[in-house]
Each structure stands twice: as structure tokens, then as C-alpha cells.
Amino acid sequence: MTDIHRADAPPAQRPGAAHDLDELSTVQLVERLTDQVSGLVRTEVTHALTEVKDRGTRFGIGAGVSGAGVLLMLYGFGALVATAILGLATALDPWLAALIVAAVLIAVGSVVAAAGARRAKNALPPVPERTANSVRADVDTVKEGLR
Structure with missing residues (x-):
């Protein structure tokens, strides 16, 4: 010191x-x-950058793990789709069974994609909220000190 x-x-x-x-x-x-x-100001900028980096790292890891899970689920759903088509093909023509299953998948996929897009839109921008609140408190303290 x-x-x-x-x-x-x-x-x-x-x-x-x-x-x-x-x-x-x-x-x-x-x-x-x-x-x-x-x-x-240097301290607050450093804190903001650290907070944004931490959030970005957590997001990246979560997205990677989720992506691997989604890929495995995709293979499972592919097998289920084939099973559904083969099951319907016992009662209908195979082309009609495939068409019905495809239409259902497109409808459900559209609803899920729209819900996901809405959630992703609400998550942005990744503002460092704690640092912004800290800066506001600093500004308020300086204003009080000037009075």
C-alpha cells in the first residue's frame, strides 16, 4: 500500500x-x-463487460447442451414419424398416410417455432442490469453530493 x-x-x-x-x-x-x-467509470465499464461475458458464456454452454439434446430428439422423432406412417399405411394408402403425418408435423412445428421466436425476442438485448443499476446509484449519489 x-x-x-x-x-x-x-x-x-x-x-x-x-x-x-x-x-x-x-x-x-x-x-x-x-x-x-x-x-x-473504468470500474463500471469493467463490471459491465464482465457481466455480459458471463451471461454470454452461460448462454453458449446452455445452447450447446440444448443443441445436442435437440439432435438426439430429432432422431427419435424421425423414428416416431416413420412408425406413424407405417401404422397409418395399414389402413390407408402409404402416400396418404405420409401426407397426413407431414401435415400434422408442419402444423405443430409452426406453433412451436412461433412460441420459441417470441421467447427469444423477449430475452434480448443482453443488458448488464446490475451494472446499469449500480451506475444509476452512482449518479444519484453524485447528484446528492452536489446539493
């Missing part, structure tokens, strides 16, 4: 001391404010 932050430093060297601020010129106070605001 620097001498400014050490506990055994003289009180005049600690940055938060009231009489220390009385001894600083306006230029020094503005420089200190600029440094503190710059540090705060």
Missing part, C-alpha cells in the same frame, strides 16, 4: 480527512474529482 493509505500516516495525508479538503485548491479538488470519476 502507499503511504497515503497506511494507518500510521499523518491525518493530513489521508484523502478523506475534512481539514485536508479545506487546504486543497479548487484546481486540486477538480483534479481529484476527475481522477475519482474516471476510476469509477
